[in-house]
Amino acid sequence: MKNYNFLSIILLGITLASCSDTKKGENSIFTIDNSTFKAQYQPQESLKLAILNPNEKAVDSIIYYVNDKKIASKKGLDKLTFELKDQKLGYQNLKALVYFGGENSEATARIELVSNVQPKLLKYKIVNTHPHDIASFTEGLEFYKDTLYESTGLNGKSFFRKYDYKTGKVYKQVNLDSKYFGEGITFINDKMYQLTWQEKTGFIYNAKTLKLEKTFAYDKDIEGWGMTNDGEYIYQTDKTEKIWKMDPNTQKMIDYINVYSGDSKVKAVNELEWINGKIYTNVWQKDAIAVVNPNNGAVEGILDMSGLRKLVNVTPEDYLNGIAYNPKTKTIFVTGKNWNKMFEITVSE
Incomplete structure (x- = not known):
């Protein structure tokens, strides 16, 4: 207990x-x-x-x-x-x-x-440290074909880019219209999907060219936060304890789970990443990552990431946000809003 x-x-x-x-x-x-x-x-x-x-x-x-x-x-x-x-x-x-x-x-x-699962405290090991643009208000982080993509927020400053994570060199950047606050991204079926915060608008891009192909409206009255996918369906968050399941072909919500750690709801689950059949999620304003069972919403593991704050030049408002799994290296990349570093880690019990 x-x-x-x-x-x-x-x-x-x-x-x-x-x-x-x-x-x-x-x-x-x-x-x-x-x-x-x-x-x-x-x-x-x-x-x-x-x-x-x-x-x-x-x-x-x-x-x-x-x-x-x-x-x-x-x-x-x-x-x-x-x-x-x-x-x-x-x-x-x-x-x-x-x-x-x-x-x-x-x-x-x-x-x-409520959940009958007692979460395990997981540990991490930093295997590499990489540069991160301190001007990036990170909302989404994901690898696609061995290249890292990142989306950022704030009105008038939102963009997404593909870049070399080892050097920080930007290969291509797409800026959003100033009326949009950019949020999470995910790649599925050779498309990149992107959410916006309170505009209830999503974008679908050609994954190869990054050209906009479609704009869609949310079919639920929710905010747009984080995104990931399991190869068939998209999962997204909305500032609550819910993780929504979306059909990428229709952009319709078909189901959702509620995230619980033991007998407590986990509010404000944020950036998402699908890793080996589990959903890893940042919790807004917490230096923690929860590992969630996508079938029932039970938190099965918790990563205490508070030690990373000692290694970056940040303010208390620069929250941990951004999780990307690199299947080639089998490592996880984590960073935060306006952090000057990104960490490549491995996770174990």
Whole structure:
């Protein structure tokens, strides 16, 4: 437990308190019986669902939903045991549609599903130190065909570039219109995708020429933060605990996960990198990188990167941001906003 609390401090700053947030139905005919509900559940547990019928109505049947997905039908007031193992972490919105006497009525409640994984404290070793442009307000970092690409933010100063990370020599740079605040990038299907912060606009470039091919609008009312991909889908962040899954062909959001470290949400997950089947993510304003299971959002490992601050000329506001995996060297490159150095590291338990 002490080890877990220490990791929470690294990643979250504090260990967030949890709260029971069960909601009773808005009507007085039926309610979901939450008398045995806990504040939080873990995936190995099950949930007992039952309906309270204070007016002793003759109930024909009940259809149960979790997050608007039908999970079961029951006759009369039969109870239901629902296994939580296949649910995504986060709040589970429960709904019972009760049929009685030719009518129906809804009852609702909510419980929180948290991670049962205790994150491991990972360690890193610096294998090389490279120059980094101190004027770069780093938002995205990614290798494509052995070449490093970086995107930066700030209105009027946003650009992305490809360059020689060993020398800092810029091969090509594309500046964004001053109305855009550049954010994360990722390469997939020979295209480069780029987000903007609050403009709800994304760009698709030809990966070879870096010429703009398409502009698209976000299909959700979210901000644009970090980006990565698994070779088939794009993953992006939006300043919350969510990592969205996007179809690169349609630019539509098809799913999301909620990032949890133990029983606490990890807010403001930022820059992303897909490394060996896991998502490595910066946490905004924290000198830490979380290693996330992309299937359920559970934080499995934490890298305390605070030691890097002693090696760069930065202010407290120059946050760690930028993760790029080089498959050729099997090393990870990390830097920060306006840092004068970039570090090539290896990671182990």
